[in-house]
Every structure is written in C-alpha cells, then in structure tokens.
Amino acid sequence: MRPTRMCRVAYVTDDIDRNVAAFERAFGLTFKWPDMGDIGVRVCIGEHGLEPLQPQRDLPFLHGIPHPLLEVALAVDDADTVKEALVAAGHVVTAPSWLPIPAKFEYLFGPSFHGIPLMICTDGDNEAQLAPFKDLESAAAPKLGLVSLTVPDLDAAAADFERFFGMRFGDADAAGLGRRAKTGAHRIKLVEGAADASLAAAVRAPLAALEFMVDDVEATRARLQQQGSKILLSHRLASGRHKHYLQIEGLPLAIYDAADDRAERGLPQSG
Numbered sequence: 001m002r003p004t005r006m007c008r009v010a011y012v013t014d015d016i017d018r019n020v021a022a023f024e025r026a027f028g029l030t031f032k033w034p035d036m037g038d039i040g041v042r043v044c045i046g047e048h049g050l051e052p053l054q055p056q057r058d059l060p061f062l063h064g065i066p067h068p069l070l071e072v073a074l075a076v077d078d079a080d081t082v083k084e085a086l087v088a089a090g091h092v093v094t095a096p097s098w099l100p101i102p103a104k105f106e107y108l109f110g111p112s113f114h115g116i117p118l119m120i121c122t123d124g125d126n127e128a129q130l131a132p133f134k135d136l137e138s139a140a141a142p143k144l145g146l147v148s149l150t151v152p153d154l155d156a157a158a159a160d161f162e163r164f165f166g167m168r169f170g171d172a173d174a175a176g177l178g179r180r181a182k183t184g185a186h187r188i189k190l191v192e193g194a195a196d197a198s199l200a201a202a203v204r205a206p207l208a209a210l211e212f213m214v215d216d217v218e219a220t221r222a223r224l225q226q227q228g229s230k231i232l233l234s235h236r237l238a239s240g241r242h243k244h245y246l247q248i249e250g251l252p253l254a255i256y257d258a259a260d261d262r263a264e265r266g267l268p269q270s271g
Helices: 016-027 079-088 125-130 154-165 217-226 258-264
Strands: 005-012 041-043 050-055 069-076 093-099 104-113 116-122 143-150 170-172 180-183 188-192 207-214 233-236 242-248 251-257
Touching: 005 143, 016 050, 016 217, 016 242, 069 079, 079 104, 079 116, 079 154, 093 116, 093 125, 104 125, 116 125, 143 251, 143 258, 154 180, 154 188, 188 207, 207 258, 217 242, 217 251, 251 258
Parallel strands: 005 050, 069 116, 143 188, 207 251
Antiparallel strands: 005 069, 041 050, 093 104, 104 116, 143 207, 170 180, 180 188, 233 242, 242 251
C-alpha cells in the first residue's frame, strides 16, 4: 500500500489538438489517445500527468465545475472505501467512470471539497487500463511535479485532506501564488490569499498553477521564451535556483528544476 498522492490533472480545452501540440512543443511531451467509445469527449493522457479533454456535446457532469480544471486525480488504496467516506460526509459523486481493464470504477466528485473537483481512483487502475504506462512517480522529467490549488481556508482544507486521504501537509513557500501555502509528498500544494499582481490574471481558481519539474530550469525557460512565452514572475528558491511562472494555452504554469523537487514537497534532501 502506497500513500495517497496526486496522479494526474485533467482539464477542459476547446481545441485538444492545438493544446497537445503546444505542450509537445514546449516540453517534448507525448500523449496516448485511448479509445473512450461514444462518451462525448476527446481525451488523451500522458505519463507526465496531464489529461486534456474536449467535450463533443453537452455533458451534465461538467456543470458546476469551474473550468478549465476538471479534476485532480488522487491514487488511493481503495476507491470504493474512500468514496463511501466522502459520500457519508455529504459529498456527491458527479460522475462514476468505468475502467474496463481492471473492471472497477473511479469516482469524480464536484467542487464541494473546498472548491476542488477530485477524481478518486484505486492506485494502479489507470496504469493497467493504459499499459504499458508508468505512473507519475516513476515517469521521467519533464512531468507535473506539483499542482497548486487555491482554497478559501488553508488549514481546514489541509485537515480534510488528512482526514479523508491520510495526506499530511507542512508549511511551504507560497512563491507568489498567495499569502500562505502548505504542501507535501503527495504533490498537492494548497494556497490561501491573493496571488502576486503579476500572476493574478493567470490564475484560474481553484487552479493556481500546474508546476512542471524539468531537468534544467534555465534552459527550459530560455527555450520557452524563444517560443514566445512570457515569464510572468521569477521566484528565487532556497537553493538559489528559480521557479518561473508563465502560461501555455491559457493554463497557469510554473517550471522548476528537478533538483528542487524534494524541497518543493517539503521532503528531506536525501533519503
């Protein structure tokens, strides 16, 4: 049994081909296009943790979710057990999703959980569905290192993540995204308060930033600038390296060096 952790982030786009091409160009990412049948969406996914989705018709489960963020997926020990606990606490499943290969459900909960839409899936089920497919922890950079999320009450949100998912948070550098922040080994960062003025227009609450870990942050920054991306803010980390904020396809992004990943999650630098 592994601790609960973020395993992917899904978001809605009005042009999935353009969106995918932009991330391929920016980071060299590759995507798989699973056969979803006639469910009214085009969707793709990669080992890097991104899952863009383009609706092909009106889908009721999308109502009430503040786009572009559709879901933050959490890999848990048993999705059914966690689903029952959330439902007992008053949260509502807005869309169960059937995975034929493991023959199990995963469950989408709307934004009643501190404004964050969550997908609850059993650890390993999606990888089995897409095999061969490395989970996010095993995948090489560049990949999604953190998802930063705005919440109205940081302490209450962190407490509920621990209550329902066993996810522990420690104080973190808000790094321009707000006044206070907490993060942990699970790769979720919670932020409270207004973002720096240079970032405020880019934030798509509750999505504050998709934070990519890359092998060389300054080389990546230079390449993205050469491609036309504007750096909105550069934040100096304790290591002396920088985290850079920008946008791609209207999504708020950050890039940081893979050498800073443990520190960004509040983990010891070795071990």
